Amino acid sequence: MFVVMLLNVGMVLTVTSMNASAPEYVRKINGFEFEGISTLQQPPEVEIAVWYIQEDITEAGTFLFSDGATLKTFNPVSQKESIIVGSNLSPSYQEGVYMDASFSTITGFTQVNLTHIVIVDSLNHCLRFVSRATRQTSTYAGLCEEPGYREGEGTLARFNTPHQAVMVDSSIFVTDYENFAIRMINLSTSLVSTFDYLTQQPIAIALNNRRLFISTPSSLLRINLDTNEQRYIIESTTLGLNDGAFRNAQINRPNSLLILSKDTVLLAESGNSRLRVVDLVLKDISTICKKGRDTFEDGNLKNCRLVQPLALARLNEGSIFIGTNSTESRQLTFTFEQEEESTDSATTETTKQPSSNNDVVVLTTGVVAAILITGLGIGILLFVINWRKNKRMKKMVGSCEKRIENQIKKKVEAEIQEANKMKHMLSVEETNGGIAQERGVHDEYADIDETSIYEIVEETDIDCSSQIGCEGSTDTCHRDKIPSRQGSLPKTPSKNIEDNSNERDVKSGSRKLSTEENLGYVEFDKDSSIHCKA
Structure with a gap:
């Protein structure tokens, strides 16, 4: 089953099993069947907006989420909620303990281990270190309140509006928005270097099977960490809303990426006030819910509406948490049905099976046409070869x-x-x-x-x-x-x-x-x- 949980403004999207007689507005993508949007029974208390959410590695079923300038925890089952560090009373910059520490806007964070968290303090242009035991903050990389670009160790380095971070092995990868770069921090030496440059500002970042997925205002790309190969999935230089094949697709400021499976990625687009589903098998993108009009509307995928979704996370085995740029939170409900896969022993790649009779007809027609064309070409070639041979022998x-x-x-x-x-x-x-x-x-x-x-x-x-x-x-x-x-x-x-x-x-x-x-x-x-x- 496909489940994503978001601790943002509190929205949940629902998905049901794939069915040939299901309503046409239900999205069926790579085994995921999305049903609709509904309100969480016990949503977290949000003061500003949920910018980022991640499951707590110290306690199953508990989530960490950023609410403006505050980092909080939330458990949807026990309804337990608490503040780790920060306060929304006076966003600024100040090191301190617990709520005495001040941040601008926490747009992202990553859990380094069971005891420490690195926070992306975006408008202060630095990364902050938080001890979960003492709740003491300190500057980890960059010099807070001083934007710029510089390589170096710890506070000698400079960032300009960093947005999100993800940990890979012994390094942290950061989207450095205004520097158009992916920065890398070595956890052992605190040395900051540039991993890659982009043509647009990087926003969201996610990891799947040693591949970094990165969004920009109008594009989506993937970087292979083993080969450093950079490949665009959606390559557009224009903001917009256009579903369909990747070559013609348009997106608008995806603030969050959720990897649902190796073939499916969910985007929270604040610019379009929509959720978008990226199908890496069919190489197309589609939309979940219509655009909201300053208000949310629960319901099936034909009638639901969202307002500036910002954060996504799996909530449980049947829902995804949606945080928004408001105090509202929702959930997307769904079911997941594993599709048959065939493995090629030579490439160990899996092949998606057709999910409908129409797909089978199209596939069969294409195969037959290819066979006929190939056979005709071979026949013509053999005729020419035989004709030339006979002519040569007669001569x-x-x-x-x-x-x-x-x-x-x-x-x-x-x-x-x-x-x-x-x-x-x-x-x-x-x-x-x-x-x-x-x-x-x-x-x-x-x-x-x-x-x-x-x-x-x-x-x-x-x-x-x-x-x-x-x-x-x-x-x-x-x-x-x-x-x-x-x-x-x-x-x-x-x-x-x-x-x-x-x-x-x-x-x-x-x-x-x-x-x-x-x-x-x-x-x-x-x-x-x-x-x-x-």
């Missing part, structure tokens, strides 16, 4: 076929030329005394013509990968048709050839002549060389 095969065809053509022409040469030699021998007739060249030689050579080549498969310039192709080039030339080799008488010196190898398209009695046929082997086989 490679075509080039390979042309190269092979040229090589075959050259081989055939070389064979014809060689045959003509042999014919000429035989004719010369016949003319010189009929020697050729006696040698008996086989008649079958005359049957070898260009057409038969092409037919042999046509039956041969040639591996493209073996051709120079055709590397990368795994196809086998088949010659479907090779045109034949007209005419044939002239026939010659067939005789035995006695001259063994006539045997020779002719590479790259030539042939080898045998000294055997009969000449065989001419063929191409698969590496495109030509030889005569007996």
